[in-house]
Amino acid sequence: MICPDYTPSLPATQIQMWLRTLFKQEGIRPLPAVDGVYSENTAASVRCFQASHGLPVTGVVDFATWTAIRGAAEPVSVCTGLPGPLYVNCPETQLNTQGGYLYIVQAILNSLSPHFGNFPTVAYTGSYDTSTRDLVCCIQKASGLPDDGQLNRQTWNAMASLYNANQTRTPLDWLLSNGK
Numbered sequence: 001m002i003c004p005d006y007t008p009s010l011p012a013t014q015i016q017m018w019l020r021t022l023f024k025q026e027g028i029r030p031l032p033a034v035d036g037v038y039s040e041n042t043a044a045s046v047r048c049f050q051a052s053h054g055l056p057v058t059g060v061v062d063f064a065t066w067t068a069i070r071g072a073a074e075p076v077s078v079c080t081g082l083p084g085p086l087y088v089n090c091p092e093t094q095l096n097t098q099g100g101y102l103y104i105v106q107a108i109l110n111s112l113s114p115h116f117g118n119f120p121t122v123a124y125t126g127s128y129d130t131s132t133r134d135l136v137c138c139i140q141k142a143s144g145l146p147d148d149g150q151l152n153r154q155t156w157n158a159m160a161s162l163y164n165a166n167q168t169r170t171p172l173d174w175l176l177s178n179g180k
Contacts, residue, residue, distance in 0.1 A: 012038040015061055018073035019045045025076045093151045097128040105151065108159050109135045115166045 013036040020031050023045070032045040043059035046069075050057045053068050061069070089101065103126050110121045119138065122131045128151075136155060137147040143158035 011061065012036050012042060015046065015066070015069060016042055018069045019049060021073050021076050022049070022069070093128050093149075095128060095130065095133060098126055099128075100126060102126050102128055102132065105136070105159070106132055108163050109139075112139075112162055112166060
């Protein structure tokens with residue numbers, strides 16, 4: 001029987017991510033590294049899971065182990081993990097364009113503001129106004145993209161990468177105001 005959710009190109013990474021999620025929730029240490037290498041550390045984590053879930057303790061991820069880990073991790077991930085990716089239609093955006101997706105752009109830009117020294121916030125207007133376009137151009141320039149203000153796939157990816165990278169960092173304005 002083939003597991004339809006088994007991804008042979010990234011099985012170690014997926015197992016490590018699921019086990020890490022479960023172990024964090026259950027307070028089990030050490031947490032497996034998520035490095036895509038099926039090391040002894042990963043095998044030890046698999047054995048720990050197998051022992052606590054009534055599976056043969058082998059350290060090998062067979063179909064039964066894969067299915068059990070996946071089944072245990074998914075409900076926990078929904079409640080504790082980062083949200084899944086956000087897919088947004090990237091229509092051609094001209095100055096003064098209106099659209100619900102522009103609130104998302106403005107929210108991402110505003111969430112980045114505290115992490116950068118002179119990156120102002122923008123008003124939540126749902127409009128691609130001059131201040132929103134100017135900050136999009138700053139993101140593009142900082143990311144090595146043409147700073148043309150277009151909300152294309154590369155620009156969305158750059159904004160998403162910056163957003164994700166800064167979610168666990170202490171904002172710069174807090175560090176500066178507290179003398180760090």
